[in-house]
Amino acid sequence: MKKQLITFILGLCLLPAAKAQDVIYALPSTTLTVEVEVEQEDFFAGPYATYARKFLNMDVKDRNAVRSSVTALELIPRVEADLKALYSCESENAALLALTAQGLVALQNKADAGALAWRFLPPVGASFPGGVASPVKEETRITYKSIQTEDSVVQVPVEHKVKSAKTLEDKAAEAAEMILSVKKDRLNIVSGNTDASYSGEAMGAALRELDRIEKEYMALFEGYTVKRRYTASFDVVPVPGEQRYLAFRLTDNGPVPDGQKGVPYYIELEPEEMTLPEEGKSKAKATPIRYRIPAICRVKLTRDGIRLTESRIPVYQLGTEAYLVQYK
Numbered sequence: 011m012k013k014q015l016i017t018f019i020l021g022l023c024l025l026p027a028a029k030a031q032d033v034i035y036a037l038p039s040t041t042l043t044v045e046v047e048v049e050q051e052d053f054f055a056g057p058y059a060t061y062a063r064k065f066l067n068m069d070v071k072d073r074n075a076v077r078s079s080v081t082a083l084e085l086i087p088r089v090e091a092d093l094k095a096l097y098s099c100e101s102e103n104a105a106l107l108a109l110t111a112q113g114l115v116a117l118q119n120k121a122d123a124g125a126l127a128w129r130f131l132p133p134v135g136a137s138f139p140g141g142v143a144s145p146v147k148e149e150t151r152i153t154y155k156s157i158q159t160e161d162s163v164v165q166v167p168v169e170h171k172v173k174s175a176k177t178l179e180d181k182a183a184e185a186a187e188m189i190l191s192v193k194k195d196r197l198n199i200v201s202g203n204t205d206a207s208y209s210g211e212a213m214g215a216a217l218r219e220l221d222r223i224e225k226e227y228m229a230l231f232e233g234y235t236v237k238r239r240y241t242a243s244f245d246v247v248p249v250p251g252e253q254r255y256l257a258f259r260l261t262d263n264g265p266v267p268d269g270q271k272g273v274p275y276y277i278e279l280e281p282e283e284m285t286l287p288e289e290g291k292s293k294a295k296a297t298p299i300r301y302r303i304p305a306i307c308r309v310k311l312t313r314d315g316i317r318l319t320e321s322r323i324p325v326y327q328l329g330t331e332a333y334l335v336q337y338k
Contacts, residue, residue, distance in 0.1 A: 035099070037302045039092035040325040042246045042277060042309065044257045046265050047082035049239050054136035056233040058182035065186035070232050074136075078264045081239065085277075085311055087323045099299050139226045185227050192224045240264075246277050248307075248325050253279045257311065276312050281305040281328055298333035305329040 056062075059072035176184075198204045199216055242265050244258045258265045259272030266272060284305060304324035311319045
């Protein structure tokens, strides 16, 4: 038990040796990682939204929009080597070197392998059904042709079939007509006002197909929403003298680092008082090995002054450095 306690306190990170008997090591440092689970809603306005009032007597949203909300938060402490606190010592004590290596393993059992990267979803695009059977329409136009008779010139009407591309309003009118037709067919089937008779499974299948068609055409006016969930990570490295840090900001497009407008989420630290015996701070004449005793901090994650989560976490760089003396 005592050996395990010493292993935790030392927290020495071994680096490649400069000489056969020299050991270069780094003191440990704590990084606070905030894991944020986000639900993102992308709303895509229907291409015929501006004609919903005219053809269907309904009000709908006519602009695309995106909204993000935090669904879960987790505060994870990770330990790594502090490359600003490198020291060397000379030692022939193999047992001590093994102990420091075990300390590194024990302190990093929760660390993830590999580099940390921001994880965001790729953009998603809108996808609506065609809505109309044909993109062109056929119109009948009448022109007049002059025909010379014995007595006079007669204007004779001549019909021409002309094809032209349908406007957005033409397509909206056609889709609205289809929706009203589907509603009428559904009512006729339910009320029995049809030439064909529907019962049991046949009626259910017919109604389901009508519902499917209506839903597809209504989306052309009402639009639709896509919901996705993803996780983003943000790192905060505490430094002595500071107790409040911006973890991230939540925007409509999701959580982002500092530098953009959004609702701020803060990490607040409150180190607990720690008293170290004087002999633990003094430097002996024998070869010393530095180590850090972490400060136990109450760490809170807040938004608008509201505490969202809190935990007691050892933070090495906010603690006290002491010395382990080797006697030759």
